[in-house]
Amino acid sequence: MFFTLNEIVRWFGMTVFEMCLSLVAWFTFSVLAVLKHENVLVTASWWTVFIPLFVCDGLNTYFCVIVFIRMYREAQYRVATFRFFSSIICLICMFVFKLLFCQKLNNKMGLSYSEMVSPLFIVLQIMMVKACQVY
Amino acid sequence: MAVLHRALFTWFIALLFLILLVLRLDGKAQWNWFIIFIPLWLFDVILLAYIGFNMLIHCKNGYDRNEMTMLRKVCFLVATIFKLVFEILVCVRFQYKQTLSLYIVAGPAWALLLMAIGETSRSLFNLLFP
Numbered sequence: 001m002f003f004t005l006n007e008i009v010r011w012f013g014m015t016v017f018e019m020c021l022s023l024v025a026w027f028t029f030s031v032l033a034v035l036k037h038e039n040v041l042v043t044a045s046w047w048t049v050f051i052p053l054f055v056c057d058g059l060n061t062y063f064c065v066i067v068f069i070r071m072y073r074e075a076q077y078r079v080a081t082f083r084f085f086s087s088i089i090c091l092i093c094m095f096v097f098k099l100l101f102c103q104k105l106n107n108k109m110g111l112s113y114s115e116m117v118s119p120l121f122i123v124l125q126i127m128m129v130k131a132c133q134v135y
Numbered sequence: 136m137a138v139l140h141r142a143l144f145t146w147f148i149a150l151l152f153l154i155l156l157v158l159r160l161d162g163k164a165q166w167n168w169f170i171i172f173i174p175l176w177l178f179d180v181i182l183l184a185y186i187g188f189n190m191l192i193h194c195k196n197g198y199d200r201n202e203m204t205m206l207r208k209v210c211f212l213v214a215t216i217f218k219l220v221f222e223i224l225v226c227v228r229f230q231y232k233q234t235l236s237l238y239i240v241a242g243p244a245w246a247l248l249l250m251a252i253g254e255t256s257r258s259l260f261n262l263l264f265p
Contacts, residue, residue, distance in 0.1 A: 002145070002182055004201075005258050007138055016262060020255040027248040034237045113160035117153060124150050131142035 010134050011127070013087055015067075018060050025056030046105045050098060057095045064088060090126055093119035144181075148174045168230040172222055179219050186212050210250065217247040 009016060032049040035041045041049070064087045071080035097119040103109050104116050136144075152174040158164040159171045190208050193199045199208075221243040228235045 002141060002185060003138075005255070007142075011142055016255055016259050020252065020259055023248060023252045023255060027245065027252065030241060030244060030248065034241045037237050114157045117157050120153060121150075124146065124153070128143070128146050131139060131146060135137070135139035135142060 011131055013083060013090075013130060014060075015063070018063060021056055021059060025052040028052040046102050050102045053098050054095075057091060057098070061088070061091055064091065086126060086130065090123050093123045093126075097123075145178070148178045168226040172226055175222055179215065179222070182215050183212075183219075186215060214247055214250050217243040217250070221247065 003011070005016065008019070012019070014022075029049065029052045032041065032044070032052070036044055036046070036049050064084065068080050068084040071083070097117070100109075100111060100116040100119070104111050104113075152172070155164075155166075155171045155174065159166060159168070186208060189199070189203075190205070190212070193203075193205055193208065221240070224235070224240045224243065228237075228240050
């Protein structure tokens with residue numbers, strides 16, 4: 001309501017399909033996380049719970065590369081390069097955040113929450129630059 | 136409001152909330168969880184006012200500038216209420232009642248996510264089969 005879907009697509013630089021995929025992944029993850037926390041999934045580790053998010057990141061990276069190749073073949077070099085790098089940086093940051101979050105839940109590293117969330121701050125800065133650039 | 140203003144406002148709210156959340160989780164601040172969520176309350180109030188204003192204009196004129204039906208507006212209103220309820224339940228769980236079941240806390244978030252999946256799927260379907 002506050003934003004139309006087209007505005008979000010332009011701002012985030014994601015296609016509707018990628019967005020739908022991410023939403024499904026987050027929904028599955030949240031269900032699995034709650035089940036794990038409530039001791040329904042006793043044997044599953046936190047890595048298992050995070051699988052939907054990692055799969056979604058992998059698929060989104062694949063689509064990003066495909067879009068880059070297609071745009072490059074259509075001679076849209078500048079737009080293709082900019083879109084590819086901004087999307088890849090966001091995807092890497094989100095992946096690192098999820099990785100750190102999973103390790104935090106597994107108590108593998110003595111990470112603080114500020115260290116864990118730091119990739120999200122980078123994503124937020126990129127979002128701000130994108131907003132100013134697109135609109 | 137122009138799109139840029141809305142985008143920058145949303146960005147600022149997200150940044151402020153993330154900073155407050157990290158401070159609280161790291162134990163640097165011992166504030167009440169309802170205070171940590173103030174940026175999100177502000178965003179929700181503005182969102183509800185925005186939807187309410189658009190519904191009022193629609194009822195008054197009998198049509199919408201962006202050709203959005205009243206049913207979709209009601210759906211957005213319900214989604215915002217789900218978001219608000221989820222935030223309240225998270226605050227209650229962290230601040231007052233640690234024994235509150237996560238199923239109850241996550242329920243509104245799941246409903247919200249399912250609505251968002253439905254909305255994006257509908258748009259995707261319209262794009263593929265115009």
